[in-house]
Amino acid sequence: MDFFKSSRVLNLLAVLCGGVLFVWPALWNGYPLLYSDTHVFITQPTPGHFNWDKPFIYGPWMLPFHAWQSLWGVVLVQGILLSQLIWLTQQAVRPASAVRHLLICFAVSLLTGASWFVSLVMPDIFSGMVVLSIFVLGFSTKLSRAMTVWISLVGALAISVHLSHLVIAAASLLVVLMLKWRRLLYALIPLVLALAALVGTTIYAFNKVAVSPFGSVFMLARMSADGNVKSILEKYCPEKSWHLCAWTERLAQDSDSFMWDANGPVWSHPGGPIGLAPEASEIVALTVRHRPLPVLWSAIQNTATQLWMVKLGDTVNSDWLDLTVAKSIEKFFTPAELERYNQSRQVQGTMLERVSFVSATGAVAVVIGFLWSINLLLQAWRRRDWTVLALIMMVWIGLLANAFATGALSKPHYRYQTRIAWLLVLPPLVLLARNKKSDSTMQSRSA
Structure with missing residues (x-):
């Protein structure tokens, strides 16, 4: 019993530390990364402030984590949520361990754009969380009832913070329907909750029964x-x-x-x-x-x-921040927070020239991840390992759905695809050096 308790504590610490690893760009910047639209989400919880083009979800969600004091709490929570989903993803595929989890988080945070979107006070990092939450609900055999409820709520949040995530969720659910239809109702819960939240807030704000009344x-x-x-x-x-x-x-x-x-x-x-x-x-x-x-x-x-637009680009510039985010921070936060904002590399204009290498590394990593995943997909098909097959297919379909929802329905931007492309490196990292015993065990569970 003592060993079991210590293992749970160790696993919890691994998830927390994994989350911290993802905020290194914010630490290097000296402040959470910001986008001109960040000011909208800062002001959303204020009385009577409703945006015609953005769901009334992300701003109220992040309020308890900044409490008009500091935006650091928002990016830390985003990192922890992502770390937990990565833990549960590897647990669905193979026995998870604290050391392996930290190594995976370290690799993903260092080699891809995931850490930059965790560090960004925008709902973008939740694009990948949509895919992972539906995968976990659809294919994990180790979820307790309480954890199923929790991941359903996390998934609902991830879907509802951006309208394009509805398309990603629907595409991900197709994989569950094809490969494990008996779990479809569980995987559907986040989408149902998200739709209820979107319709409910639209009724409240605009007296219209719609998901996107002005889309x-x-x-x-x-x-x-x-x-x-x-x-x-x-x-x-x-x-x-x-x-x-x-x-x-x-x-x-x-x-x-x-x-x-x-x-x-x-x-x-x-x-x-x-x-x-x-x-x-x-x-x-x-x-x-x-x-x-x-x-x-x-x-x-x-x-x-x-x-194909995978580059940090418009994610880390300082365009319009002085006219948008700076005004919101000055109005709602403390003078000390405004000073921390003003001293950041992003605001000082010294960040863009130093991230070209990061963009190049991230692009190479996702290409290698995609090519590696092709081999893993063929292996999974031969073994009839439906869980591994589902993970890879869901990542691919999630990326395609994201490209359609943003490129075809709005406009192609580097930020839109880079926010989710990092998922391509996850299956190879999760499956790296998986031993034959683990293969046979997980295969029998999948069956």
Whole structure:
């Protein structure tokens, strides 16, 4: 009994220490990494602050961990959650050990972009957690009832913090359906909870029963940039009174310009994006109906482009931080926190020039991880090891779903794919040097 207790303590310490390993970029920066949108999540918990384009989830979630004192608590918790999911992932595939777990966390944090997204005060790191939580619920044979509830909650959080995660979750569930359908109901719980949270907060904020009440505006921007909207406007504007008709001959060639230019079609609308949304829904539906093949081809091209964009790039720049995050920290946090923010490498502008090597290393690591996983997939197929097969397939499908949800439905950005590409190195690391005894044991459990 004493040995059992000490083993549990050792395992817990391994998970905690593994989480700390993932925040080294923040430690090196001297402060958690920030993005211009971070200020939105800082201000979300304040009274009456609702964003039309972001779920009302991540900001309230991180409030207890910063308590208007310091953002360090947010990145530490993100690291611990990721460390726990990696522990449970390896436990589903092979007997887990504290030393092996720390080595895996060290390798993932050093060789990939995972640590940079753990250290970033944004919901991006949860993209990979969606895949891992559904894998654990669908394929682990060692979860207690309490742990099943906990991972269901973590998975629900991971899915609900970003709308693109709904697509990743749905794709991951397909793997459970194909390889272990008896566990599908367990794996479905996070998605059901996430949908309930998204619909509930939308009702509360906008009095609308919807998951994404204004998402059509993003789709309109994407289709316009792809060149699929102009012909629809030319055909229907003589009989419609759409706001966008005035923009038929000057539609932006870039979806970000379409969306965020203060003088563009979205923000020149009297009601802004919220007012444009009903019109956008109508135009998007007509575009899909009349131009299905061009829309499909554009989606394939954008997905393919997004799939290969693995570089830190826009993750660590300081663009717009002085006008967004700095104002929020100054308003809501202590003067000491603002000073720590101002002294960070990111704000000082000395970080970008030093991360090119990290980006190159991460790109090489994910390519090697992918190629290695092909061999592991073939081995798992020959052994009929459905758990290993599921892990690799779920990682691949998760990456593809992420590329579609971000590239095809929004716009390809380096940040979007890099936030989840690190998953490719996980199966090789988890399966490294797995002995034959472990293989036979796990294979029998999978069967």
